[in-house]
Amino acid sequence: MAAENTFAFRGTYYHTPTYGSLDALRDVVLIVQEGKIVRIANGHEETAVQAEFGLAEVRRLKAGQYFVPGFIDTHVHAPQYLFTGTGTDVPLMEWLRKYTFPAECSFQDLEAARHRYLLLVKRFLANGTTTAMYYGSLHLQPNLVLVDSIERLGQRGVVGKVNMDRLSSDDYIENTADGLRDAEKFVTYTMGKKCSRIQPCITPRFIPTCTPELMKGLAEIAQKYGCHIQSHISECCGQVNCVREMHPEYASDAAVFEEMGLLTSRTVMAHGTLLTDDDIRHLARRGTAVSHCPLSNFMFGDAFFRVNHALSLGLKVGLGTDVAGGISPSMLSAQRMAVVNSRCIRAHKLAVSGGTTVTPEMEKDVITFKEALWLATVGGAQALDMADIVGTFEVGKEFDALLVDTNLSGTSGPFDVFEGEDDDQRFEKFINLGDDRNLIEVYVQGVCVKRGDEFLLDGSNVTKSAEEDSDRVMSAPTPAEPETAYVDLAHRADSSDEAASLDVGAAAEDGAPAPESESEPPTKRLRY
Ligand SMILES: O=c1[nH]c(=O)c2nc[nH]c2[nH]1
Numbered sequence: 001m002a003a004e005n006t007f008a009f010r011g012t013y014y015h016t017p018t019y020g021s022l023d024a025l026r027d028v029v030l031i032v033q034e035g036k037i038v039r040i041a042n043g044h045e046e047t048a049v050q051a052e053f054g055l056a057e058v059r060r061l062k063a064g065q066y067f068v069p070g071f072i073d074t075h076v077h078a079p080q081y082l083f084t085g086t087g088t089d090v091p092l093m094e095w096l097r098k099y100t101f102p103a104e105c106s107f108q109d110l111e112a113a114r115h116r117y118l119l120l121v122k123r124f125l126a127n128g129t130t131t132a133m134y135y136g137s138l139h140l141q142p143n144l145v146l147v148d149s150i151e152r153l154g155q156r157g158v159v160g161k162v163n164m165d166r167l168s169s170d171d172y173i174e175n176t177a178d179g180l181r182d183a184e185k186f187v188t189y190t191m192g193k194k195c196s197r198i199q200p201c202i203t204p205r206f207i208p209t210c211t212p213e214l215m216k217g218l219a220e221i222a223q224k225y226g227c228h229i230q231s232h233i234s235e236c237c238g239q240v241n242c243v244r245e246m247h248p249e250y251a252s253d254a255a256v257f258e259e260m261g262l263l264t265s266r267t268v269m270a271h272g273t274l275l276t277d278d279d280i281r282h283l284a285r286r287g288t289a290v291s292h293c294p295l296s297n298f299m300f301g302d303a304f305f306r307v308n309h310a311l312s313l314g315l316k317v318g319l320g321t322d323v324a325g326g327i328s329p330s331m332l333s334a335q336r337m338a339v340v341n342s343r344c345i346r347a348h349k350l351a352v353s354g355g356t357t358v359t360p361e362m363e364k365d366v367i368t369f370k371e372a373l374w375l376a377t378v379g380g381a382q383a384l385d386m387a388d389i390v391g392t393f394e395v396g397k398e399f400d401a402l403l404v405d406t407n408l409s410g411t412s413g414p415f416d417v418f419e420g421e422d423d424d425q426r427f428e429k430f431i432n433l434g435d436d437r438n439l440i441e442v443y444v445q446g447v448c449v450k451r452g453d454e455f456l457l458d459g460s461n462v463t464k465s466a467e468e469d470s471d472r473v474m475s476a477p478t479p480a481e482p483e484t485a486y487v488d489l490a491h492r493a494d495s496s497d498e499a500a501s502l503d504v505g506a507a508a509e510d511g512a513p514a515p516e517s518e519s520e521p522p523t524k525r526l527r528y
């Protein structure tokens with residue numbers, strides 16, 4: 001008898017278990033049960049495996065079709081999707097005031113928020129982003145709508161309510177106590193959903209807009225609930241100079257964050273273009289990751305983030321679109337930008353040398369499309385503390401995957417394939433030239449959430465909406481409660497309410513993180 005929620009695909013799966021290599025699992029049968037990969041067998045074992053799992057069919061991919069792990073975007077500003085592609089004329093600190101704060105503030109209109117966030121999540125899923133680390137906005141309620149939208153459409157997300165209690169505009173700021181109270185409400189609301197795909201994140205916007213009191217209070221909440229943390233670090237000259245003026249007693253942004261208790265193994269810091277080697281080593285010791293956002297670094301960054309150098313110092317690095325500082329929601333675009341960024345570093349070094357000899361030292365920063373794909377999958381999973389759950393095709397991991405079709409020749413697709421091109425060449429073309437048209441199916445936790453133009457879960461798997469359920473905001477259980485249970489998408493996806501309510505699994509490792517235990521004592525203030 002076939003177990004429920006079991007299916008299998010026979011074909012070629014591309015992934016990057018190690019940095020720099022692209023592995024092809026050619027002609028394998030991959031079996032997914034209850035959202036997880038339970039077996040990867042050779043193609044010739046199809047009949048035996050089919051019988052063993054009682055499968056009515058093993059679906060075979062067509063020639064030119066491949067699976068790749070879903071992309072993990074480690075830095076997106078959800079409300080900024082509203083103006084993505086516009087407002088690129090000013091530096092960061094001015095851009096925040098001119099475009100960003102007014103746009104984010106407008107999400108207080110919850111009807112508008114609901115409409116915009118459904119479009120946002122659909123756009124990201126369509127582009128292959130199965131997991132995103134989202135910044136929300138300042139006000140509590142729109143962030144609940146964001147969480148509901150992610151839940152409803154079946155994406156995986158780490159989501160934060162933005163906190164800011166200084167240096168923002170008068171109508172887009174909170175006082176410290178209210179900010180801390182709402183941050184905790186947001187955490188309990190999100191955890192109270194008991195949805196293993198969605199985790200809350202503590203989100204001090206960046207040092208200029210957060211008082212030490214706020215940052216310390218937020219660190220305490222993160223510790224209490226074992227939450228992820230996200231912020232921006234050493235991102236551009238304007239921001240770094242502002243922090244130096246506000247906090248001359250600290251040597252760097254990293255030193256400030258350290259003192260506030262915000263550097264943990266579940267922290268992701270965006271940008272880091274102006275981090276020193278000492279800063280990087282310190283973040284690495286803490287297990288903190290950097291989200292490399294090459295496109296927005298080109299717009300705002302003033303400097304290059306050197307991926308290979310950071311990795312060589314032991315830092316965890318993921319990739320981010322940084323919508324809307326980055327003007328594309330596509331993680332394929334982010335991968336290409338990461339490659340271009342690395343080649344700009346090489347060109348810069350050559351220019352500085354004043355010569356025409358490219359040295360091995362200059363080559364060190366160059367990354368390939370394979371390394372960029374690693375950043376978009378495994379690197380992101382490591383940054384989000386999900387490396388045992390997603391990022392590659394391995395038994396025991398959850399099936400977050402994209403079905404890529406490279407057969408769309410002519411104007412129906414973004415590139416052409418010529419006679420004699422093999423699978424590896426077709427796949428490379430997809431990474432370098434492909435777009436959402438090539439992504440014909442999108443899977444999260446073993447559930448097809450998008451096929452063709454259709455979002456298959458839309459509206460079928462949402463619990464009570466944020467506005468209907470404001471009581472739950474304060475009454476949700478903390479993760480420490482032993483009876484906490486998490487609902488997997490695989491259980492929800494057969495979309496009957498009955499199945500959804502019956503199939504509630506025991507507390508999942510990924511859903512109920514243990515509080516941080518930082519063993520290293522904080523050292524001196526001026527350094528770290
Ligand atoms: O690219 C960025 N986008 C933002 O919204 C932001 N806020 C602080 N620093 C930022 N950088």
Ligand SMILES: [Zn+2]
Nearest residue numbers: 077232270322
């Ligand atoms: Zn950002």
